[in-house]
Amino acid sequence: MDLKYVQTTCPYCGTGCTFNLVVKDGKVVGTAPYQRSPVNEGRVCPKGTYAHEFVNREDRLKVPLIKKNGKFEEATWDEAYKLIAEKFKGYKPSEIAVLSSARTSNEENYALMKLARGAFKTTHIDHCARLCHSSTVAGLAASFGSGAMTNSIDDIAESKCVFIIGSNTFEQHPLIGRKIMAAKKNGGKLIYADPRYTCTGKQADLYMQFKSGADVAIFNCLMGEIIRNGWEDKEWIATRAKGFDELKEMVLRDDYLPENVEKISGIPAEQLRTAAEWIGTAESSTLLYSMGITQHTVGVDNVKSTANLQMLTGNIGKRGGGVNALRGQNNVQGACDMGALPVVFTGYQKVIDPAAYKKFEDAWGFPDGICAAANGYEVTTMVNVLADNPGELKGMYIMGENPMLSDPDLTHAEHAFKNLDFLVVQDIFLTETAEFADVVLPAACYAEKVGTQTSTERRVQMWRKAQDPPGDAKLDWKIIAEVAAAMGYADQFAWESAEDIFNEIAELTPSYHGMNYERLAKPEALHWPCPALDHPGTPILHIGKCAHPDGKGVMHALEWKPPAEVPDDEYPFILTTGRILFHWHTGSMTRRSETLDKEVPTGFVEINTEDARALGIKDKELVRASTRRGVIDVPAKVTRDIMKGVMFMPFHFAECAANRLTNNALDPICKIPEFKACAVKIEKIQEA
Numbered sequence: 001m002d003l004k005y006v007q008t009t010c011p012y013c014g015t016g017c018t019f020n021l022v023v024k025d026g027k028v029v030g031t032a033p034y035q036r037s038p039v040n041e042g043r044v045c046p047k048g049t050y051a052h053e054f055v056n057r058e059d060r061l062k063v064p065l066i067k068k069n070g071k072f073e074e075a076t077w078d079e080a081y082k083l084i085a086e087k088f089k090g091y092k093p094s095e096i097a098v099l100s101s102a103r104t105s106n107e108e109n110y111a112l113m114k115l116a117r118g119a120f121k122t123t124h125i126d127h128c129a130r131l132c133h134s135s136t137v138a139g140l141a142a143s144f145g146s147g148a149m150t151n152s153i154d155d156i157a158e159s160k161c162v163f164i165i166g167s168n169t170f171e172q173h174p175l176i177g178r179k180i181m182a183a184k185k186n187g188g189k190l191i192y193a194d195p196r197y198t199c200t201g202k203q204a205d206l207y208m209q210f211k212s213g214a215d216v217a218i219f220n221c222l223m224g225e226i227i228r229n230g231w232e233d234k235e236w237i238a239t240r241a242k243g244f245d246e247l248k249e250m251v252l253r254d255d256y257l258p259e260n261v262e263k264i265s266g267i268p269a270e271q272l273r274t275a276a277e278w279i280g281t282a283e284s285s286t287l288l289y290s291m292g293i294t295q296h297t298v299g300v301d302n303v304k305s306t307a308n309l310q311m312l313t314g315n316i317g318k319r320g321g322g323v324n325a326l327r328g329q330n331n332v333q334g335a336c337d338m339g340a341l342p343v344v345f346t347g348y349q350k351v352i353d354p355a356a357y358k359k360f361e362d363a364w365g366f367p368d369g370i371c372a373a374a375n376g377y378e379v380t381t382m383v384n385v386l387a388d389n390p391g392e393l394k395g396m397y398i399m400g401e402n403p404m405l406s407d408p409d410l411t412h413a414e415h416a417f418k419n420l421d422f423l424v425v426q427d428i429f430l431t432e433t434a435e436f437a438d439v440v441l442p443a444a445c446y447a448e449k450v451g452t453q454t455s456t457e458r459r460v461q462m463w464r465k466a467q468d469p470p471g472d473a474k475l476d477w478k479i480i481a482e483v484a485a486a487m488g489y490a491d492q493f494a495w496e497s498a499e500d501i502f503n504e505i506a507e508l509t510p511s512y513h514g515m516n517y518e519r520l521a522k523p524e525a526l527h528w529p530c531p532a533l534d535h536p537g538t539p540i541l542h543i544g545k546c547a548h549p550d551g552k553g554v555m556h557a558l559e560w561k562p563p564a565e566v567p568d569d570e571y572p573f574i575l576t577t578g579r580i581l582f583h584w585h586t587g588s589m590t591r592r593s594e595t596l597d598k599e600v601p602t603g604f605v606e607i608n609t610e611d612a613r614a615l616g617i618k619d620k621e622l623v624r625a626s627t628r629r630g631v632i633d634v635p636a637k638v639t640r641d642i643m644k645g646v647m648f649m650p651f652h653f654a655e656c657a658a659n660r661l662t663n664n665a666l667d668p669i670c671k672i673p674e675f676k677a678c679a680v681k682i683e684k685i686q687e688a
């Protein structure tokens with residue numbers, strides 16, 4: 001048989017595994033191991049194994065669609081471009097909003113950022129990082145001066161104590177899970193804190209179960225214990241940190257004594273003492289977190305707390321240490337790096353910094369200038385503005401996001417999107433959001449592209465083309481360049497390849513400056529910052545000094561605050577939401593993957609066994625879940641693995657969408673919604 005093997009990077013999570021796509025007669029038919037990647041060494045999780053299954057699905061988008069009288073009709077690319085250009089030229093820049101995509105490459109995010117700021121001249125560009133790690137970007141930047149995972153994935157295996165809080169690593173970053181097992185084999189201890197006894201928790205040496213929303217109290221308690229026992233790293237604090245005295249005063253308060261934090265969190269005081277001892281006395285201790293920490297109205301405080309603990313114990317800028325924020329989507333790190341955020345150009349160069357602004361204005365050379373030198377709206381603000389001030393935003397361009405299932409409080413989000421005058425959605429499938437669009441543009445998927453993506457450990461790796469896109473579907477960056485040309489900006493988007501775009505990025509972005517396709521094609525690729533062609537890249541950040549101008553790390557004294565909505569008589573349980581191993585977000589790809597869909601065909605709500613008994617609910621029974629925002633019917637999954645009083649629901653399933661229930665209360669700094677805690681009522685469905 002004539003098979004071709006094309007090395008590429010996984011299109012799902014931020015771990016950044018490499019595998020081969022198997023190609024037969026010009027079509028992708030399977031995946032096969034690629035042994036030389038230092039990240040996954042030939043292994044992948046189920047999503048990687050079956051990452052070919054959605055690629056050639058019949059229902060891939062193949063032609064542009066234009067909605068006429070409420071119905072989609074097939075159109076030519078020229079008709080679609082003409083309509084888009086006409087509409088967007090008719091709006092003021094401030095009336096246009098753009099959502100970029102952590103599913104697409106760096107080159108495509110850069111192209112869309114340039115389209116937004118250069119051609120549409122709007123400041124309103126953002127993407128799903130807002131719903132994900134915006135707390136990390138804000139919190140770690142305040143602590144260290146830079147908002148990324150500090151150490152490499154490989155480095156986790158060297159740690160003598162791995163503390164995981166708010167990350168179900170074995171299901172959501174499975175190949176990072178392997179490094180945790182390696183650390184255990186090397187004699188490291190594993191501490192796991194989560195409201196659910198997940199498969200990650202089942203590997204732990206110490207498991208602490210707690211009520212969603214107690215994180216800052218837990219961190220303050222651990223730090224109080226460490227200081228009371230003299231386990232803090234006095235030298236690190238004296239030479240590298242600011243703010244220790246205030247932090248110390250806060251965490252030593254009686255409120256944060258283990259017995260008191262037991263009352264807030266439900267974790268037995270003895271377990272808190274043990275955790276503090278293991279973290280405080282280990283030769284090296286790493287901290288891993290993800291959405292359990294970030295998706296709260298106190299998300300930024302939670303993130304700063306992780307940094308506080310790691311600085312206190314001298315675990316920053318050190319092998320086997322670090323604050324390892326596990327980034328979610330395959331290229332969410334890259335989408336942020338590329339400036340698909342409302343406040344920065346590439347490499348976090350601020351739009352309001354006159355020097356950075358001039359640099360991009362000059363380099364891009366738009367004859368009529370670029371966007372205002374001002375900050376734009378975050379995703380969550382866009383939705384609120386649409387709902388509350390109809391007419392303020394009129395046109396929206398969405399590439400590779402599905403907010404009509406991933407946004408909090410979907411009833412509110414739908415009401416908001418209905419207030420748009422004109423919506424363009426560029427996707428690979430007709431998603432819930434695409435159904436809302438006026439124009440749908442069919443895009444090529446990862447298997448059809450050349451490009452780069454940046455994994456959670458800041459490693460920039462390549463996608464390689466294995467087959468042609470279906471029908472008339474086009475590369476995302478090509479579509480963007482052609483929209484720009486239709487608006488009269490062909491010269492600024494005259495790229496011939498993704499590599500041309502990458503070279504433009506490298507030119508304008510100090511942390512990517514030393515990268516090019518030749519260097520990135522090597523199996524180990526490069527970690528940013530990589531400022532020069534002879535620079536080897538930077539697997540570990542903050543060695544010797546932090547990224548703040550004075551080189552110091554900043555400790556923050558933080559008080560614990562409860563979630564925006566807490567249980568009461570009417571809504572007596574805490575609802576938390578998240579993910580499962582076999583599915584991806586809004587299911588657009590995994591629910592179209594036969595093997596994955598068969599594993600878990602629909603949603604569920606996890607209910608503690610005792611709570612279920614009190615409610616008279618049996619396993620697999622359809623129950624009604626309601627919050628102040630919505631009602632859904634969903635099968636119950638009765639389990640001892642979830643804390644009493646807490647319910648968990650994955651958000652992958654449109655037919656029982658968790659986001660009908662969630663709360664769009666936001667963190668005041670980073671504007672992330674509180675996906676991880678709201679108040680819910682669960683009832684038996686009474687037969688009619």
Ligand SMILES: Nc1nc2c(c(=O)[nH]1)N[C@H]1C(S)=C(S)[C@@H](COP(=O)(O)OP(=O)(O)OC[C@H]3O[C@@H](n4cnc5c(=O)[nH]c(N)nc54)[C@H](O)[C@@H]3O)O[C@H]1N2
Nearest residue numbers: 166167168172212213290291292328329578579581584585
């Ligand atoms: N299979 C799969 N993998 C994925 C994804 C996917 O959709 N499917 N998505 C990717 C993306 S974009 C992301 S951002 C990551 C997310 O990766 P994770 O953050 O690991 O995933 P989640 O399930 O959202 O939440 C993690 C854990 O937080 C716990 N939790 C709930 N409430 C709280 C709380 O108040 N405090 C704390 N500390 N923990 C709490 C939940 O019980 C859950 O086990 O996963 C990535 N990987």
Ligand SMILES: Nc1nc2c(c(=O)[nH]1)N[C@H]1C(S)=C(S)[C@@H](COP(=O)(O)OP(=O)(O)OC[C@H]3O[C@@H](n4cnc5c(=O)[nH]c(N)nc54)[C@H](O)[C@@H]3O)O[C@H]1N2
Nearest residue numbers: 103128132400401402406426427443577585586588651675
């Ligand atoms: N309740 C609840 N809600 C949540 C969360 C939670 O924990 N709980 N987590 C939040 C988080 S962390 C995240 S990251 C968001 C994710 O939210 P979204 O980003 O909205 O979710 P996805 O399903 O990943 O959407 C990506 C879209 O990109 C399309 N796509 C894939 N590849 C390509 C491509 O190459 N080109 C183009 N043009 N399109 C492509 C897919 O078909 C899909 O429609 O959800 C958030 N929502």
Ligand code: SF4
Nearest residue numbers: 010012013017045048
């Ligand atoms: S761990 Fe993540 S990157 Fe690796 S195969 Fe699984 S989904 Fe893909």
Ligand SMILES: [Mo]
Nearest residue numbers: 131132328329
């Ligand atoms: Mo995410």
